[in-house]
Each structure stands twice: as structure tokens, then as C-alpha cells.
Ligand SMILES: O=c1nc2n(C[C@H](O)[C@H](O)[C@H](O)CO)c3cc(O)ccc3cc-2c(=O)[nH]1
Ligand SMILES: C[C@H]1O[C@@H](n2cnc3c(N)ncnc32)[C@H](O)[C@@H]1O
């Protein structure tokens with residue numbers, strides 16, 4: 411049977427506070443209105459999932475401005491949470507917005523892979539949804555992918571669709587990812603993320619029409635090099651039929667199946683058993699994977715390589 415993968419994951423949020431105002435966001439709160447996650451809080455969450463089936467710890471955060479006096483403490487908290495997760499035997503994947511080259515280099519030491527969505531390359535969105543979101547300047551984000559390449563960090567990126575871009579913009583952004591990967595070889599997966607409204611975004615637009623997704627998947631499969639996996643979030647598609655259509659069009663990963671989707675809390679995941687069953691029925695086997703793809707194992711810091719090796723024998727039974 412053909413296989414579709416997912417990552418057994420848990421999300422930790424160091425802080426929801428963010429200096430950007432992406433108008434489609436349901437995650438952010440205003441700077442200064444949130445208490446950051448403490449290390450002991452993180453420790454007790456990790457303790458509570460110990461017996462469960464979790465490998466990846468996704469560290470997803472709101473952002474502190476690069477020139478803010480609080481930036482150093484923010485970064486240190488993220489680093490400490492990664493280190494803690496690693497010590498407890500989990501594999502961290504950090505996605506906390508653009509980093510300085512030095513910050514990224516430090517985080518490489520405590521992450522199995524890292525991520526940042528390219529969103530869309532068109533500068534037009536800086537006049538609309540990203541008007542007050544300096545972190546979303548396309549060149550800044552593309553440079554992040556490049557730095558990750560130079561630092562040999564296995565990387566997850568993707569496009570967010572339905573935020574005011576057009577079709578040509580999708581292909582341009584996917585081409586940019588393809589080019590980057592041809593140069594640096596560090597893009598392990600690309601997420602095709604449909605914008606999905608919740609209760610808190612200020613942008614008044616309908617969600618991305620999920621019926622268009624299979625077509626985007628098929629085109630992305632043509633544009634992206636074969637060794638890049640295409641990921642579809644199963645909770646943001648219309649229904650099971652839509653999900654199967656995406657898989658048949660070339661998506662082969664469902665991303666992190668988490669207890670709570672922190673970015674889209676209004677869209678719960680199907681229970682793992684149920685998802686396994688419906689995929690089986692359509693002829694697909696759902697298999698767990700690590701946050702780092704096997705071809706990148708040799709890029710990881712030496713101490714992490716043994717842990718990854720252990721996870722591979724445990725998880726890929
Ligand atoms: O549960 C989620 N996981 C998200 N993930 C995690 C993803 O599903 C995978 O678990 C990781 O990429 C590891 O392979 C992201 C990772 C990124 O690097 C960039 C964006 C996302 C977005 C989400 C998300 O909205 N919800
Ligand atoms: C972590 C990633 O989540 C995505 N993101 C942010 N808000 C939404 C939303 N309402 N719907 C779907 N994806 C969203 C962005 O692409 C961001 O980079």
C-alpha cells in the first residue's frame with residue numbers, strides 16, 4: 411500500500427505576544443499582555459505527554475522586535491525550551507519567525523529541523539494583510555531560507571493561500587522555493603496552507619476555497635524538486651474526499667498531528683485512529699515520521715544523531 415506520513419507532535423507556545431499584526435492571524439495578542447511560558451511550565455507539559463506517543467515538539471511563537479530590549483530574553487526562553495525538550499528525549503522543531511544569523515546558528519544546536527513559511531513572494535501584500543507585519547517582507551523570509559541552507563539546517567517552509575494573492579503569485583513563490591533548494595538542498599517539505607478564518611482575525615475575507623487545493627498540489631508537484639515532500643494540513647481541507655484528492659495529486663504528508671492546532675484552534679484534527687481508517691479505506695497507509703527527514707541526519711549536531719537514530723528504530727517499526 412502507498413504511504414502517507416504524519417509527525418506525532420505537541421506544540422509549545424513560548425508566547426502569543428507579537429509585534430506584527432498580520433490581519434489574518436488568530437494567534438497573536440498585543441505585546442505586554444501575555445505571560446511567557448516558564449521552563450517549569452514547559453517541563454510539566456512534557457512530563458504529562460511522556461507516556462503518550464509524541465516525538466516532535468513544535469515550538470511556535472509570537473515575535474519580539476529584533477531591536478527590542480526584550481529580544482534577548484525571548485530568544486533565550488525559546489532556546490531553553492528546545493534544550494529541555496531535547497533532554498527529555500523529544501525532537502524540537504522551531505518556527506518563531508525571522509531570526510538573526512547568530513540566533514539561527516545557536517538554535518541549530520538544539521533543533522532537529524526548523525521552519526518558516528514564505529507565505530507569498532508578492533510585495534503587494536505589504537499594502538494589505540502584511541501592512542503592519544515587518545516580519546513578512548518577502549526578501550527577509552527568503553533570506554531566512556538561504557541562511558538555513560548555509561547553516562545546513564533541514565527546513566520546512568510553505569505558502570499561505572487565500573490572503574489576497576493571485577494564482578501567478580503561488581507559482582512564483584513555489585519557484586523561489588525550488589530555486590533555493592537547487593542551490594542549498596535544505597528544503598525538506600513545503601506546506602500548502604489554506605487561510606482559514608477563526609474568531610479573532612480582523613481581515614474580513616472568506617477562507618481559501620479548499621476545492622482548489624488538489625490543483626495547487628498537482629502544480630506544486632511539477633514545480634518542486636522530487637525530494638521535497640508536499641504537506642497538507644488535514645484539518646483545513648473540506649472533507650475526507652478533498653484530502654484524498656490532495657494525496658492523489660501528490661501530497662504525501664499531513665504534518666504534525668497535534669492535540670491542539672495553535673494557529674487554527676477552531677479546526678480540530680480528526681482522531682488518529684479515524685484518520686488511519688479512512689485513509690486505509692482509500693488505499694493509503696498512514697505512517698509516523700520524525701521532524702527530520704532521513705537524508706538530513708548527517709547535518710545534525712553529533713549528540714543529536716544518536717537520539718534520531720533511536721527514534722528511527724522506534725517509530726519506523
Ligand atoms: O499544528 C500545526 N503545525 C504547524 N506546523 C508544523 C508542521 O505541521 C510539522 O509538524 C512540522 O513542520 C514538522 O515537520 C508548521 C511548521 C512550520 O515550519 C511552519 C508552519 C506550520 C504551521 C502549523 C500549523 O498551523 N499547525
Ligand atoms: C505559522 C503559520 O501559520 C499560518 N497562519 C497564520 N494565520 C493563519 C490562518 N488564519 N489560517 C491558516 N494559516 C495561518 C502562517 O502561514 C504562519 O506562517
Ligand code: SF4
Pocket residue numbers: 428429430431432435436437438471472473507543545
Ligand atoms: S502570523 Fe505570526 S507574525 Fe503574524 S501576527 Fe500571527 S504570530 Fe505574529
